[in-house]
Amino acid sequence: MKVLFVLLLFCPAASTVTHSLKLLGTASSAIQDFPEFVATAVIDEIQMGYCDSNMKTAEATHDFAKEFVKINPDYLKLYTQECLALAQISKAKIHKLKEVFNQTEGVHVLQRLNSCELDDVTRETVGFDQYGYDGEDLITLDLQTSTWISPKHHMSASQLGWETDKAKVNHSMNGFRAVRSRLLETFVKHAAFLLQRIDLPSVSLLQKSPSSPVTCHATGFYPDGAVMFWRKDGEELFEDVDHGEILPNNDGSFQISVKLNITSVKPEDWRKYECVFQLSGVKDDIVTKLEEAAIRSNEVPGSGFPTGPVTGVILGLLLLSVCIAGLLIWRKNKHGFQLANGGARIIR
Template sequence: LKLTLCHFSDKRHGKTNVKHSQKFNIMASSGDTKNIPGYFIRANFEDVGMVYYDTTNKTFKPIHDWARRLKRDDPEHWKTISEDGIHYEQIFRVETEGFKQHSNQSGGVDIIQQNWGCEWDEETEMTDGFLKYGSNGEDFLTFDPETDTWIAANPQAEITKKDWDGDAARNLLWKNLLTKSCPSWLKKYFFFTNRLLEKRDRPSVSLLQKSSSSPVSCFATGFYPNKAVLFWRKDGDDLHDNVEEGQILPNPDGTFQKSADLDLSSVRLEDWGKYECVFQLDGLKDDIITKLDQSGIRTNKKKTSSITIIIIVVAVVVLLAVIGFVVYKKRRGERLSGCCCPGFSTEVK
């Protein structure tokens, strides 16, 4: 299940329809599979792993934090998808057994893949399902839910196509799964994660700079999902020149981070106030805007801390006190020796 937010509503280019998608990736292998699981199923949500199962570990595991929450908050649903995913292995192997007979692969390992899921347009409420099979790394069959027929990707798949086109029960099952069940699950996960997002802290956005001659990096972290836009603008206009945009990367806690570097080598210091960094995240109503201000930039340049200053001041005071005491003792000793008669001894016998 891969729930992907495509066509993110980017305010720089006008509002577009927001599409969500969900995808299952399934693979079964046979033959010499020492380093390959005999069967696995992976579900992705927002391009991030949701759940995973394979015949090596034999456990249906939640990958992301929100999936662990789903397992805890809705155990019945979790039980259903877990059992279906595990039991589907036998069905999958039986229905794709004929692929080997029509494949050019001889000996070694046979790998059959299945990718299926659906899309949901949030604006129009339209849904669209997809189902594809692959054999040993090549496309094999694609299902058309509008005509309830199969499309062969190569001559080897034609025999299977004819058999499956005549299987009305199989085709009706897949059509219902792609047009009804899948969109229902998709919306369930979408609204579930949105409720979690409402409780999550706002992402952190900072300005970073390695040295005074380095680009200023606008760094956003702690956001979820990973459909975010981070960009620089000047006087309200988007900047593309002298800007290097980084990729969205995962954090250990399941959130994401992204950066965008701005080269200011040719910009006068008095013009810095015209620049700002803008962070947009799906599900976050307001943009996070960070003005370019030299005092707000975190840098690697060493700064003297207040504690260090206090230590230095105390050290100086102590040193002056010691010097003053030595001078005082010296002068006092000179006065005492001057008041005594020559040859008089103060030693007590």
Template sequence: MRSVVLLLLGVHLAYAGTHSLKYVYTAVSGDIDFPEFTAVGLVDDVQIDYFDSNTMKDEPKTEWMRQSEGADYWDSQTQTLIGTHQSFKNNIQVAKERFNQSKGVHTFQFMYGCELDDDSTRVHWQYGYDGEDFISFDKDTLIWTAAKPQAFITKTKWDEDKANNKYQKSYLETECIEWLKKYVGYGKDTLERKDAPKVFLLQKDPSSPVLCQATGFYPSNIMMTWQKNEEDHYEDVAVGTTLPNIDGTFQKTITLKHEDWKNDKEAYRCVVQHVGAAKDIIVTVHDIRSNTGSDYTIAIVVGCLVGVAVLAAIVGLVFWKKSNGYGRTSTKDSDSENSAQPLPQLTTK
């Protein structure tokens, strides 16, 4: 399972919107200990449901979703995703043929959703293959953009389907926002809370990079920087991806790789800004903790996450490495009144 996460690690999706809804479908082929198909839904980056091809059942992942939607809703979601599973088995085989691949582990993904803030909305959708963009849709022009030559066949076919593209544009601008507002209403008390992060400096051994970790914060938007002499410092700094904890909060790391700080410990510090904190949280290199054999050990990235469902949520958060948005497709045949997840298009030959 860890291989899937490492394959898809990429830039963090930073959402400016006040609230966001997104779903991620992931198909996997090859010799790997991961379900053939998974679907994860997230509101404000909080996992709300989970489906995989092993259980063949869509299940709520928050108590407020469990209490707010009845059996008909979950049955409808399940049936839609069973159909989507079959579609994605076809999608990944078509993609493998396009890339002339027959062996190895491969992934085919689809991410969709919408954002809503005080004065604007944003909606996007796109597909990815093996950790990179494959094809995406521009709702304003009703044109598909092929990120790879292997996607040109699909682009041509979908560009010609004007009626369906117009339908999808309408769906994204209306129904997606309606679902988002409904879900936010369900989880208002949880989604609008503000939990300040706990911040630690960790070092595996004296010669290792210094890792600044913020954990336990909510919502997911956070600003983390290394500073030298109170000025932002970017040289040899690696910014990690924001990832979910099992309790619904988030974690993120920013790593200082070089060792110059050892010669000037007064100059270097990690600065964290979050809406849950009344002021900047500042930790200096004097406060480094060893994360080897210590009671202060902080579980990092995969280590703090338990189960396939949460792992799939990580995949949803990090998406593929070139992605800067997410999206949704739907078909007129879908029962969109009862299901928030219409059957997506196929990547046909």
């Protein structure tokens, strides 16, 4: 295994929190107007770097990463070299896989997910290296035994064109870990502010109509280590509750929502319910009471068929249209149409 994206090696450390680093590479064939190879490096679900085979150079995509490469310009050159090397390696792997699966034409996609996590308390690092082909799991590297496993196809690594010599695999892995440790030390030195960042969310209660579930929505928080739930009389609810996933926002923060079905909740019992948001690293919970006055609704009052003044306006417009149409027909029948200078005009 090569150094890969050195940006991948940013496996950050922060107090009492496990941080993740992911590299996703995608190689493709026979897709028009799309790069043959694309790769992104992500730290704690925030994209830090990007490259593809068309642009011929890697780029930093986050403000911190941009500042980092300004201070350490040699790293960006190394990222670019690795991107171009991985593009060629991935292209060769797709060619080999098409031979293995007896494929000659059509679109084919090879994806690679390399992930690592570092716990600052235990100083333990765990991770995996996994490939997928045409939307299915293909092969995974077992880091404990330094061997490749293909559980779905039951094919050997050599059949798929992967390196099988354990000595070579171990040598590559050791080099990979050495570079990671060196860059990790540099990264932590410059990125402490990013790893310690904590942003509290804004929490809202939303409802489409009086019969719809009440959604408790939190957005703008960081990091993504958060949970949110409904509780009644201090006890967490599991029935009539629908939990949503944590999703990223465009600014690098996150959002989450949880719905509560209130069809069986009596109005006098609303005060017993509350939405609770908990964020990793923050001692105090954010608690939002279920109160009718706090709910924001999408329903438009009087959303049925318009009556009263609105109906009068509509009928008036219809009557005006009929009158105009009638006037035009009357003028046509009375005066007729005549072609003049190649165009139609009404003779008065």
